[in-house]
Amino acid sequence: MIRHLAAALIALTSSAFAESMRGAEELEPRDIVFKDDPAFPRGGQTAVVYGDPSKPGLFIIRAKFPPNYLVPPHTHPVFESVTVLSGSMGSGMGVTVDKAKGKILGAGSLLLLPANDPHYVWSGDEETIIQVAAVGPFDLVYTDPKDDPRKR
Numbered sequence: 001m002i003r004h005l006a007a008a009l010i011a012l013t014s015s016a017f018a019e020s021m022r023g024a025e026e027l028e029p030r031d032i033v034f035k036d037d038p039a040f041p042r043g044g045q046t047a048v049v050y051g052d053p054s055k056p057g058l059f060i061i062r063a064k065f066p067p068n069y070l071v072p073p074h075t076h077p078v079f080e081s082v083t084v085l086s087g088s089m090g091s092g093m094g095v096t097v098d099k100a101k102g103k104i105l106g107a108g109s110l111l112l113l114p115a116n117d118p119h120y121v122w123s124g125d126e127e128t129i130i131q132v133a134a135v136g137p138f139d140l141v142y143t144d145p146k147d148d149p150r151k152r
Contacts, residue, residue: 053138065123072147082111087128
């Protein structure tokens with residue numbers, strides 16, 4: 001009796017799981033293609049993993065930074081969640097870069113940033129990959145317009 005009940009539960013769970021996976025997307029790291037991003041200083045690359053950051057709705061992007069890379073102080077118009085996937089990322093708050101006041105976040109760390117809060121980030125001595133999830137529309141607004149590579 002218990003074996004039949006267990007078999008029935010496994011069958012129900014399996015069919016429920018299969019139902020929930022319909023329309024799901026599965027991506028492996030090799031499926032994600034990074035491209036140079038004009039919003040970042042030279043060397044920064046991004047890949048859109050889900051959605052469209054320029055439109056309303058959830059989106060997920062990944063950014064890849066070379067070793068010892070700096071993204072100058074900037075803001076975003078929406079809340080963002082940043083996960084360090086590999087390498088390490090320094091994070092500091094404010095409109096002036098002061099790495100001594102920042103914090104180094106290793107792989108697996110999470111940074112939650114309110115909308116319009118000035119901050120800057122940098123990579124450590126190795127390539128760093130981060131994942132950003134937010135609800136668009138999204139933008140990267142440098143606090144000093146001369147730092148914006150799109151305006152050069």
